[in-house]
Amino acid sequence: GAGVSQSPSNKVTEKGKDVELRCDPISGHTALYWYRQSLGQGLEFLIYFQGNSAPDKSGLPSDRFSAERTGGSVSTLTIQRTQQEDSAVYLCASNTAGTGEQFFGPGTRLTVL
Amino acid sequence: GNSVTQMEGPVTLSEEAFLTINCTYTATGYPSLFWYVQYPGEGLQLLLKATKADDKGSNKGFEATYRKETTSFHLEKGSVQVSDSAVYFCALSDSSSASKIIFGSGTRLSIRP
Numbered sequence: 001g002a003g004v005s006q007s008p009s010n011k012v013t014e015k016g017k018d019v020e021l022r023c024d025p026i027s028g029h030t031a032l033y034w035y036r037q038s039l040g041q042g043l044e045f046l047i048y049f050q051g052n053s054a055p056d057k058s059g060l061p062s063d064r065f066s067a068e069r070t071g072g073s074v075s076t077l078t079i080q081r082t083q084q085e086d087s088a089v090y091l092c093a094s095n096t097a098g099t100g101e102q103f104f105g106p107g108t109r110l111t112v113l
Numbered sequence: 114g115n116s117v118t119q120m121e122g123p124v125t126l127s128e129e130a131f132l133t134i135n136c137t138y139t140a141t142g143y144p145s146l147f148w149y150v151q152y153p154g155e156g157l158q159l160l161l162k163a164t165k166a167d168d169k170g171s172n173k174g175f176e177a178t179y180r181k182e183t184t185s186f187h188l189e190k191g192s193v194q195v196s197d198s199a200v201y202f203c204a205l206s207d208s209s210s211a212s213k214i215i216f217g218s219g220t221r222l223s224i225r226p
Contacts, residue, residue, distance in 0.1 A: 042218035100145045100206055102214060104157040
């Protein structure tokens with residue numbers, strides 16, 4: 001079946017602009033995660049959605065970052081007033097809660113000029 | 114808090130060499146442990162996992178044993194191939210949130226023919 005998809009695959013924006021990144025999880029997966037992978041760095045947890053529960057936002061680096069998940073499926077990560085340090089690959093993953101393994105999308109490469 | 118520390122790269126080996134990538138962790142409770150792999154141009158995928166002490170995860174010739182006494186989960190392979198060239202991430206599940214995963218910084222492995 002279809003895996004996790006993300007769009008766009010690449011995004012170049014100017015400093016100060018807002019961007020929206022989209023994630024389509026695997027159908028039926030109740031949990032959805034966003035991570036950030038900066039050059040040469042590991043994966044930094046950003047936010048986690050599980051069903052109808054309040055999301056775990058503990059990883060969001062600043063109030064410029066927000067995310068929502070509509071209808072328990074598609075998620076959008078929004079970065080307002082982008083800064084150069086926001087340049088990274090943003091990864092989305094999904095799974096059925098409690099199974100451990102997460103299934104990752106191909107990522108969105110964000111470049112802030 | 115929970116954390117994962119893994120061997121810094123890059124690691125360069127010749128084909129058929131023995132591979133070890135060290136990983137140690139700090140965690141409360143009883144996390145599950147994972148190795149994820151990111152091949153060039155591809156998304157992250159689970160390589161192997163272990164859910165309790167003394168479990169051995171294995172896949173594609175790779176192995177890792179969950180060692181609670183040394184808080185380690187080292188990745189090994191007896192004879193590497195060029196196709197094993199990738200970035201490897203050690204990770205653990207956050208015991209306070211069964212599905213949240215904490216990743217190490219990644220180790221880039223390059224295999225010379």
